[in-house]
Amino acid sequence: MAGILVYSEQTGLAEELISYAVSTGKAVTAITFNEEDAGILASCGADVCVVKGASDMPEAYGKALAGFIKDKGIEQVLIGATARGRNLAASIAGYLDCAMASDVSYLQIVGPDLICQRMTYGGLLVSSETLSGISVVTVGPGMFEKQEKAAGTITSLQLDADNRVKLVAREPVVKQGVDLTAADKIVCVGMGMDKEEDLEMVRQLAQSIGAELGCTRGIAEERHWLPPEQYIGISGQVIKPQLYIGIGVSGQVQHVYGVREAKVIVAVNNDEKAPLFKSADYGIVGDMYEVVPLITEAIRNL
Amino acid sequence: MLNMVACYKWVVDEADIRINQDLSVDMSKAQGKISEYDKNAIEAAVQAAKAAGARAVGLTFGNEKSKPSLKDALSRGLEEGYWVHGDEADTADAVVTAKVLAEAIKRIGNIGLVFCAEGAADTYARQTAPRLGALLDLPVITSAKEISIDGNTVTVTRKLDDCVETVSAEFPAIIAVLPEANVPDIPGLKAVMAASKKPVTEWRAADLITDATPLSWVTSVKGYETNRKNIVFAEGDAAERVKQLVAALRKEGVL
Numbered sequence: 001m002a003g004i005l006v007y008s009e010q011t012g013l014a015e016e017l018i019s020y021a022v023s024t025g026k027a028v029t030a031i032t033f034n035e036e037d038a039g040i041l042a043s044c045g046a047d048v049c050v051v052k053g054a055s056d057m058p059e060a061y062g063k064a065l066a067g068f069i070k071d072k073g074i075e076q077v078l079i080g081a082t083a084r085g086r087n088l089a090a091s092i093a094g095y096l097d098c099a100m101a102s103d104v105s106y107l108q109i110v111g112p113d114l115i116c117q118r119m120t121y122g123g124l125l126v127s128s129e130t131l132s133g134i135s136v137v138t139v140g141p142g143m144f145e146k147q148e149k150a151a152g153t154i155t156s157l158q159l160d161a162d163n164r165v166k167l168v169a170r171e172p173v174v175k176q177g178v179d180l181t182a183a184d185k186i187v188c189v190g191m192g193m194d195k196e197e198d199l200e201m202v203r204q205l206a207q208s209i210g211a212e213l214g215c216t217r218g219i220a221e222e223r224h225w226l227p228p229e230q231y232i233g234i235s236g237q238v239i240k241p242q243l244y245i246g247i248g249v250s251g252q253v254q255h256v257y258g259v260r261e262a263k264v265i266v267a268v269n270n271d272e273k274a275p276l277f278k279s280a281d282y283g284i285v286g287d288m289y290e291v292v293p294l295i296t297e298a299i300r301n302l
Numbered sequence: 303m304l305n306m307v308a309c310y311k312w313v314v315d316e317a318d319i320r321i322n323q324d325l326s327v328d329m330s331k332a333q334g335k336i337s338e339y340d341k342n343a344i345e346a347a348v349q350a351a352k353a354a355g356a357r358a359v360g361l362t363f364g365n366e367k368s369k370p371s372l373k374d375a376l377s378r379g380l381e382e383g384y385w386v387h388g389d390e391a392d393t394a395d396a397v398v399t400a401k402v403l404a405e406a407i408k409r410i411g412n413i414g415l416v417f418c419a420e421g422a423a424d425t426y427a428r429q430t431a432p433r434l435g436a437l438l439d440l441p442v443i444t445s446a447k448e449i450s451i452d453g454n455t456v457t458v459t460r461k462l463d464d465c466v467e468t469v470s471a472e473f474p475a476i477i478a479v480l481p482e483a484n485v486p487d488i489p490g491l492k493a494v495m496a497a498s499k500k501p502v503t504e505w506r507a508a509d510l511i512t513d514a515t516p517l518s519w520v521t522s523v524k525g526y527e528t529n530r531k532n533i534v535f536a537e538g539d540a541a542e543r544v545k546q547l548v549a550a551l552r553k554e555g556v557l
Contacts, residue, residue, distance in 0.1 A: 010463075057469075059444070062436065083462045087444040090429040093396070094436025099517035100396060102427045119526070120425055121316040125327060126526050131518040164441035164475075168457065168468040185556070209557060221482050228482060234426070235481055243556040253316050264556050265530060266547065272534075281531040282550050284543045294544040299557065302548070 002073050003027030005065075006046060007088065008080025009058060011037050013141045017078045018044040020144035024109055028152070029074065031065065033058055038154045045149030055161030056170075058084050062091025064159035069096060069134070076109060081138040089138045099131035102138050122234050123257030178212045180230065185211035185243040188232060188259070189225075191218045192248020192269060192288060196225045201292050202247055208299045214239070216255050232258040248288050251276025268292065304356035304414035304473065308347035309403055309434075310340035310375060312368035313424040321525030334367060336374055338481075339419035345486040346449060346479045347417045348379035353451040356414050357381050363402045363507065365391045377489035377497035384410060388507030388514075395516035396425075400433035405510040407438060413474040415456060420444065420478050431478035441471040444478040 004021040006028060008014040014030060014037070021028040022045040030046035032038055038048045053061060069077060069092065079089040081103045093100035099114075101107075105126070106117040114135040120127045131137075180186060187206040189199060199213075206213050213230065220231035232239055234257040244262035248269060249255065256279045259265060267280040270287050277283045284291050318332035336344075344360060351358035360375040362368060363386040372383040386406050390398065407416060421428040435442030447466075448459040460467040461480060489497075507514060533550070535543040551557045 057467075059432075059442070062432065066436075083445045083460075086428050087432055087442070090396075090432035091436055091442065093429065094400065094433035097397065100427075100429055101518065102421075102429065115521075120523070121314075121319060122423065122426070123526060124316050124319060124321070125523050127520050128522045129518055129520050133517055135518075162441065165443055165469050165471045168470055170465050170467045172465050173461075217481070222485065235420075243551065243554075260526075260528065264551065264554050266551070277534060278532065279528055279530055281533065281554075282547055283532075283534040284540075284547055285534060285536065286540050286543065290540050291544060294541055295548065298544050298548045302552070302557070 002075050003029060004076045004078060005029050005031065005069055005074045006078045007031040007058070008082065008085055009033065010080050010082060010141070011040060012146070013080040014041055015044050015146040016141065016144040017080060017139060018046045019147040019149075021078055022046065022147070022149055029072065031157070042152045042154050043148055044146065045152055047152040048154045049157035050154065051157050051159050053159045053161040055163055056167055057165065059087045059091060060161040060163065060165065061159050062088055063095045063162060066092050066095030068157070068159065075134055076114060077134075077136040079136065079138050081140040086138050089136050093136040096134055096136070098134040098136060100136040101129055101131055104137050104139055105143070107137060107139065119257070122253040123260070124253045178230070180212055180214050180232065180237045180239050183212040183239065183241050185209055186214045186232075186239055186241045187211045187245045187247060188214040188216065188249055189219055189247055190216045190249030192250070193219070196223070198289070199225060201289070205245070205247075205292050205296045208296045209243070211243070211245070216249055234258060246276050246280070247292060249276050250274045251279055303412070304354060305410055305412050306347040306351040306354070306356050306358045306414050307407060307410060307416045308340070308344040308358065308360050308375075308380065309416065309418045309430065310344060310360060310362050310371070311337045311422045311424070312362060312364045312371035313337045313422060316423065325525040325527060327523050327525055334370065336371055337419065337423040339421060339423060341378065341486040342479050342481055342483050343417040343419045344375060344378045344380060345484045346446075346477070347415070349484065350415055350417070350449065350451055350456075354414055359384060359410065361403060361406055361410065362386065363391055363394070363399060363406070365389055372502050373494070373497045376500040377494045378486065379493070380500070382500060383502040384505070385502055386505045386507055386510060390507040390514035393516055393519065394514065395518045396427050396429040396433060397517050398511070398514050400430055400437055401511050402507055402514075403430065404434055404437035406505060407434070409505070409510075415473060416440075416476045418476070418478045420480055428478075431476050435476045438476070440474055440476050442476045442478070443469055443471060446477050446479045446483055449477065449479070449483065
């Protein structure tokens with residue numbers, strides 16, 4: 001049986017991927033490790049296999065799933081682009097010795113090939129790629145819409161786990177910061193700020209417009225002034241607020257990747273050559289220590 | 303002595319990439335650099351070697367222009383460099399790259415741990431570590447945030463989307479590190495001088511694998527289209543500029 005295999009441990013994302021896969025007219029098999037998800041996934045039109053095995057980590061089944069895919073003659077593998085999903089996807093691709101594209105922003109199956117688009121160089125460029133033969137792709141949330149279809153079957157699937165990586169402990173993430181992805185307005189601090197105490201000045205600005213505080217990677221990972229959940233960029237949070245104000249943010253491409261879906265982008269920087277100005281709607285070239293309190297004051301006086 | 307291998311990639315510095323009006327891409331003036339994320343892989347290998355009394359070495363696969371990467375990599379605490387070179391690197395996809403690196407790792411031999419970054423600064427494909435694990439049939443640990451070594455056991459804290467996991471594995475194993483795994487030092491002058499004297503083993507890609515045909519290829523590359531107003535308020539003093547900004551933001555309806 002040829003067809004498409006779908007997996008994501010995020011139920012909503014799995015539903016989206018199944019709905020796309022079903023729309024191609026091919027047979028769709030969905031894998032889950034969570035029995036409770038089986039019915040939900042089946043209702044999108046996939047035949048669901050509930051995996052049983054000796055490991056609690058989906059990544060441990062790369063080799064076994066590669067064997068399953070080969071046996072079933074599956075041609076495309078769609079996996080949700082999460083940390084686990086990407087790991088499992090590349091492991092399957094490695095064991096199948098087949099092509100893979102990560103985090104695609106567009107995808108189409110054309111005959112025996114798969115064509116896709118994805119961001120490269122930290123989001124600076126868009127690259128179109130063709131994958132031949134069996135292919136694996138990872139896809140983030142929101143690319144496809146979930147659709148209900150005639151329910152598929154549900155069976156269980158016993159697979160061998162790679163138990164060489166042992167799970168010692170697992171703890172849910174305790175979010176120290178706010179959920180920036182849900183924020184309507186964000187004021188972001190960059191490395192142009194001299195001292196940690198000066199964060200207060202930017203907090204005042206954020207407060208005046210009801211914004212959340214974010215930062216660049218350097219502020220969180222090098223200076224540790226704000227928790228890592230608060231840094232914005234390709235390896236951090238990707239945000240979609242109405243308003244983003246970058247204070248002393250140079251605008252490296254990896255950071256801009258995380259903010260460019262914002263409706264309005266504002267840059268305040270004393271360096272007129274700061275790349276953020278090129279990605280901004282509005283900018284003020286000037287000393288943040290002069291400009292930021294003036295903005296706060298102007299807004300309070302509105 | 304065990305080898306701790308850091309895999310790294312010599313990439314085009316994205317700061318030097320020019321995007322033309324028609325979104326075509328000009329890389330003709332671009333300099334190369336070690337992918338930023340790979341500096342964390344190198345540092346992780348150096349730290350692991352210290353902790354395990356092992357030898358930290360660097361491994362890269364690139365075209366002929368990637369040679370300068372060795373001096374930079376070796377100035378970061380690695381003891382030996384392995385340079386696999388050939389034009390195959392220009393068309394290599396993740397399949398070919400992983401095969402070349404896997405073969406090189408076999409030749410280096412006596413492996414403790416192999417470190418990669420999660421992804422490279424250019425393609426950010428995040429495939430190399432799991433693919434190496436598959437090709438070498440070794441355990442793989444990705445999203446590594448903290449790494450500790452006790453004898454032949456590596457224990458890793460992994461940062462995942464919704465949880466933090468602690469896992470362990472015995473040597474040899476493949477580890478993909480996150481940028482927050484460590485803070486690489488900027489090499490001092492002495493380290494840079496010493497780097498030129500460190501040994502480098504060279505292999506041609508064709509010596510390692512017979513078939514370098516990729517299974518995927520890039521059909522076009524263009525700049526990401528940004529449509530921003532690019533209005534910079536430059537008239538008047540700071541207070542006047544701020545006034546103009548606030549007026550503009552009100553007009554946008556975002557205040």
